[in-house]
Amino acid sequence: MTAAYDHPSSDELEPDLDEAERDELLDREVDDGRALEAIDHEDLDDVDEPAPAPEREPAPALALCVRCHERRVWDPAGFYPGDPYAGHCAGCRDQLTRDARLQAETEREAARAAELKAANERMHARFAASPYSCPDCGEKVLDRPGRCGACLVLERERQDRRDIVDATARALPVRYRWCSFSAPELAQRVLDTKAIAQVRKAVADGADRILLLGPTPGVGKTVLGACALVELAALRGFEGRFIEAQDYAYARARAPLGAEVPDVQAAIECDALVIDELGPDKPVHNSPVAETIHARHAAMRVTIVTSGVSLAQLAERFGDGILRRLTEGAAVIHVTKGAPR
């Protein structure tokens, strides 16, 4: 068995001490022992705990946005003197700028709408106060007597149409200038009422070729062709021309060599054309007749042909190709003497 280590007592270590001094020393040892005991058993936790930091001066507060109170503001005084968004963060600045722009836009929009409404009301008041009204439709008219805008446009269109009808009538031979389906002379001069009705219908139906045939002279083939031309001008605004086949056959022969032949070009390109008295006359050198029929057929322009000869004779003279272009899908109308009245 090992001997336990024994603390040397005070009197062994300090043999020269007197009674009082030894007591004092002993007391101190006892106190130290108590102190040790206290450290070991009572306040051990407190001893390891770091001492609380002494309270320091708080860090200077960062300037926070006066609007969102979240984001920092680097320049609380604003970017420039009088900055309306001083104290605002960048995000709030953006938002407020956008809001302000939108608000301004809305206000401008409202002002414009109000201006328009006011102008409209002023205009209505002016119309209501106007003593003038349109003679055609009765609508009020400002400042002057006469037609309203819409009726002026209509009147202008009617005038344009009248001009086309006049130009078409002037293109007719003088003898046929009276021609129109509404002319009172028509009933006396063309007795074939069925043929008259057929021609009117063909024009109304938009036929692009009308053939007026009949061997009898004076029954009204040319008159009906002229009437159809005038009707096309009135109904559809087509400016018409009239050529006599035999005369037209010489159009190029008459023209200076190599020069342009305006009559031929006009005959090919006009809206509506009457080719009167197409017949089996002897061929003319460089005649534009067949070419004109061909070109107008290709362009689907309205062509009206009168002839006193049969289709067979025309085929013989101009060939099957031209005849087909004249007759296929065409309104072929035979004009007769009609019933005597």
Ligand SMILES: Nc1ncnc2c1ncn2[C@@H]1O[C@H](COP(=O)(O)OP(=O)(O)OP(=O)(O)O)[C@@H](O)[C@H]1O
């Ligand atoms: N300006 C006019 N004045 C009087 N009568 C007219 C006039 N124009 C045409 N007519 C008459 O109208 C009728 C039809 O004439 P239109 O010239 O149309 O006959 P057509 O069938 O063409 O004859 P043709 O085969 O000889 O060419 C004829 O009786 C003619 O005398």
Ligand SMILES: [Mg+2]
């Ligand atoms: Mg004739």
Ligand SMILES: [Zn+2]
């Ligand atoms: Zn903010």
Ligand SMILES: [Zn+2]
């Ligand atoms: Zn009007």
